[in-house]
Amino acid sequence: MTGSGPGATPAALVIRDATADDMAAVCALYNALVATTTVAWTEEPEPLHVREAWFAEQQRDGHPVLVADVDREVVGFASYGSFRGEGKWPGYRLTVEHTIHVGEGHWGGGIGRALMDMLVSRARANGLHVMVGAVDGANDASLRFHERLGFTEVARMPEVGIKFGRWLDLVLVQRVL
């Protein structure tokens, strides 16, 4: 079942906490853009066991992992984790860095916003103060998306990454919760 037109949020959309069984779908969503884009700064697809280990760590650390479920298919996910290393710098403990991916076939349908709204409300409920996104400077969709979600660009770091033989710029966006 879908919404009433192009770009409409699917009527059957449910944002829920992920389970270990969702990790294959989460891994596939993440890997879908690795080979062809600079959204994620690696050339290597992520093996499923790495994603499963990440999920176990997120659970241990009490960090949410949310999935967007449409008719029992996982079509997006969002999460956050520590900013600049778990426990290394206690002064950053009320700041987190988030990640979000929506399957390409569902872009523009409000799923990203629904995931982020829930993630922000979880972050607030957990007493957090700031959310940071680290975005590839060429990822216009993500930059526009974060702007619409109330994030402000706070840093642009030229040529700190490399992929496909090209330098990559990092843009940091943040929202005070």
Ligand SMILES: CC(C)(COP(=O)(O)OP(=O)(O)OC[C@H]1O[C@@H](n2cnc3c(N)ncnc32)[C@H](O)[C@@H]1OP(=O)(O)O)[C@@H](O)C(=O)NCCC(=O)NCCS
């Ligand atoms: C960025 C991403 C998460 C957006 O998800 P989405 O479900 O398409 O976004 P939504 O439909 O919920 O859009 C939310 C808002 O962002 C805006 N937006 C989303 N994509 C946009 C684009 N390509 N250009 C301009 N604005 C855009 C929408 O217009 C909407 O604004 P509004 O609600 O004020 O009308 C999705 O494109 C994605 O997963 N991309 C690949 C992975 C990625 O880049 N992740 C982020 C890494 S930092």
